[in-house]
Every structure is written in C-alpha cells, then in structure tokens.
Amino acid sequence: MARTLDGIKVLDLSRILAGPTCTQLLGDLGAEVWKIENPGSDGDDTRKWGPPFVDGPDGNRTDLSAYFMCANRNKLSVGVDIATPEGQAVIHQLAAQADVVIENFKPDGLKKYGLDHDSLLGAHPQLIYCSISGYGQTGPNRSKPGYDLMAQGYGGIMSLTGEPQGRPMKVGVGIADVMCGMYATVGILAALRHRDATGEGQHVDIALVDSQIAWLINEGVAHLTTGKERKRQGNEHATIVPYQTFEAADGHVLVAVGNDSQYARFCDYLGRPDLAEDPAFATNPARIENRTKLLKIIEGLMVERSMQDILDGLEARKVPVGPVNTLGQVFASEQVAAREMKIDMARDDVRDGAVSLIGNPLKFSKTPVTYRRPPPHFGEDTDAVLEWLEQVAKAAPQP
Structure with missing residues (x-):
C-alpha cells in the first residue's frame, strides 16, 4: 500500500x-x-x-x-x-x-x-x-x-x-x-x-x-483591533449569542446559533417567537448588547426540557445543537x-x-x-x- x-x-x-x-x-x-x-x-x-x-x-x-x-x-x-x-x-x-x-x-x-x-x-x-x-x-x-x-x-x-x-x-x-x-x-x-x-x-x-x-486567532486580532483586553466568557461566545452550553433537565447541551434566521427558529422551538421579533434581541449585535437579559430568559426555558427533547427539537429546525459527551460516550459512539x-x-x-x-x-x-x-x-x-x-x-x- x-x-x-x-x-x-x-x-x-x-x-x-x-x-x-x-x-x-x-x-x-x-x-x-x-x-x-x-x-x-x-x-x-x-x-x-x-x-x-x-x-x-x-x-x-x-x-x-x-x-x-x-x-x-x-x-x-x-x-x-x-x-x-x-x-x-x-x-x-x-x-x-x-x-x-x-x-x-x-x-x-x-x-x-x-x-x-x-x-x-x-x-x-x-x-x-x-x-x-x-x-x-x-x-x-x-x-x-x-x-x-x-x-x-x-x-x-x-x-x-x-x-x-x-x-x-x-x-x-x-x-x-x-x-x-x-x-x-x-x-x-x-x-x-x-x-x-x-x-x-x-x-x-x-x-x-x-x-x-x-x-489566539479571532480573540487575538480583536485585541489588536481595539487595543482592549479580552474577557473570559466561560462557555459563552464573545461575539455570538446564543452560542454556549445550556443546562437541561437531565444534563447539558450545546447550542450554536450562527445567524438571525437560526435564532428565529430557535425561538420557535422555545415557544417564544416574540424573542425573535423584539428589537432588543432580533439581531446578533442587539443580542450581544442585551446578552444578560436574553440568556436569563433562555436558561429558564431550557432547564425545563430534557436533553433529548432539545436535541430532537432543534435538529428538526436545523439549529446547530449537540450533546456534551463524556469520554466514555465519545468512544462508544x-x-x-x-x-x-x-x-x-x-x-x-x-x-x-x-x-x-x-x-x-x-x-x-x-x-x-x-x-x-x-x-x-x-x-x-x-x-x-x-x-x-x-x-x-x-x-x-x-x-
């Protein structure tokens, strides 16, 4: 060979x-x-x-x-x-x-x-x-x-x-x-x-x-562009919202909303289409500005649902979603x-x-x-x- x-x-x-x-x-x-x-x-x-x-x-x-x-x-x-x-x-x-x-x-x-x-x-x-x-x-x-x-x-x-x-x-x-x-x-x-x-x-x-x-890629260049120190975001993303882990009723899931149309479909899954229509949250720059308020609402809705319900519901709506696997789950997949x-x-x-x-x-x-x-x-x-x-x-x- x-x-x-x-x-x-x-x-x-x-x-x-x-x-x-x-x-x-x-x-x-x-x-x-x-x-x-x-x-x-x-x-x-x-x-x-x-x-x-x-x-x-x-x-x-x-x-x-x-x-x-x-x-x-x-x-x-x-x-x-x-x-x-x-x-x-x-x-x-x-x-x-x-x-x-x-x-x-x-x-x-x-x-x-x-x-x-x-x-x-x-x-x-x-x-x-x-x-x-x-x-x-x-x-x-x-x-x-x-x-x-x-x-x-x-x-x-x-x-x-x-x-x-x-x-x-x-x-x-x-x-x-x-x-x-x-x-x-x-x-x-x-x-x-x-x-x-x-x-x-x-x-x-x-x-x-x-x-x-x-x-350091985007975070390094963001510092070079602004001259300002970048802050730790935990599992959140510095420039996209929502793009992070969320607690479900029985574990944690990852949601990666990359654009406004995905965000609208995400809100449809949550049963809150109004969150996609509200000017405070309708665009990604607006969601960044109002991150704390929006995430508090989303977290309260997500924690009531099971991981499987979230995975199935968001996959059906073509919203990027995934589990947080243990290594055992990874290698058994x-x-x-x-x-x-x-x-x-x-x-x-x-x-x-x-x-x-x-x-x-x-x-x-x-x-x-x-x-x-x-x-x-x-x-x-x-x-x-x-x-x-x-x-x-x-x-x-x-x-």
Missing part, C-alpha cells in the same frame, strides 16, 4: 509531547521514525507519567503509560546515550541516512554534543532539522524552559479560558504542545518540498509560545466507529494482547494513514537499528 511519506526517515531526539506528536503524525503518514531514548533515564519521561499504565501478561506494570502511548506509535525505540562519544557517533550515522531531525532541547543544549543544527546541517546539508523549544531560538526568553502550562499562561490563552469571575484556566489537555507539534509537522513538510525542489536542507525553528499566540477514531494495535506482551489508541483524523483516498507499529517498549529496536547501520556502512563505497 502506497503511503504519503514512504522512504522518509526521521531521527527523533524529542521527548514529552510536542515533538512526539509531530513525529507520530509523520510516522502515520508512512515515515520511518527512529525514536532516540536515554538509557540513563529509562527513556522518554512520559513512560513514567501515570497511572494509567498497560499491564503485562503477568499483571505487572509495563513502561507503556497512557501518556506515552498517545504520541509514540509507528516508531522504533533506540536506546542511545548522546552524552557519550559512542552515542554521538550513532546519531551522526543515523543523521547521514535521515531526511529529518527533530529535537526539543533548550536552545544550544545540543551544541556541547556536536548535535545542534549548525553541526548536523554542516555535516549533512540535505537534512531538515526542526528545533522545538519554549520560546524559540531567539529573543530574551530563549533560555527559559518550555512547558505547555507556561506557554498557555505566557501566550494568553489562559486569560481567555474559564468562567468570567473565576480563575484563569488552562485547557484540559496539553493543547499548546499538541498545536506546536502540528505546526512543526507543517513546517517540516514544507521544508521537505523545498528540499526536493532545490536539494537544500534547512533549520525549522518553532516555539510553544509562538504557536500558542498564533492560535457510532460516529467514532465509522471514522475509525478508536483503534486497537496488537502487542502480545501486554495483558489484553493489544493497546487501544486514538486514530488519526486524516482520511486520504489514495494513500491512507497506516498503523504499523504499536508504541514501543524502551529500547526494543536498538539492536535492529544498530545492525542496520552496520549493514549500511559495509555497503557504502570505500574511499
């Missing part, structure tokens, strides 16, 4: 989430990914970030934490100590065969090992070398450590998240890391396209904070099954014979993503990769 990135080899020096998110995506697209892990720490830090962990056949805990598994399928785990001359030599040998190197050390953190972008690009100018860091390779904060939580705070998304009178709130997953990994993937693919056209490799510099600022967003990958050395993972959302008509390797145990591919390097060296023309 043809794969989009067949033949691309990725040397992955990254850990935790942003880099591994990027390299897992490249692996899903067909690239071969060599994940370098430090023997001194028994591999990627996230192997210990649990529970939960997958148990082995004997019931004992393995090094496959849920956190590690979320971003490390389709990779070969190679145990190499880059602090040693022997380890550095292995990295250089792999870099000579690679198309992409990705790392997330502090700026200049790999220079002492001769594995920084200047050193590897100097030796292997065909490489795409991607550096992920907290604040980037330049600027006054370049030497500060980068963590998702710090990026969400520094980059402003926490000031927009949470209830209006509550504390600033981080997003429930490491979204700054994940989005940084997505931007890194785009940058790497663009650089590969340039390399294929010109033969030139290059350095891709991406920061958690930069990428988080980039996805027919939609998830139809879209293959839950996958199982066999491993005969775990208790249930397989690990369950989240599927890749990309759907290609000609070159579908593939799930070839389950998340590896630490170092399980070291011997195979080193033996392959020996074979490559033997096959190389002798000077």
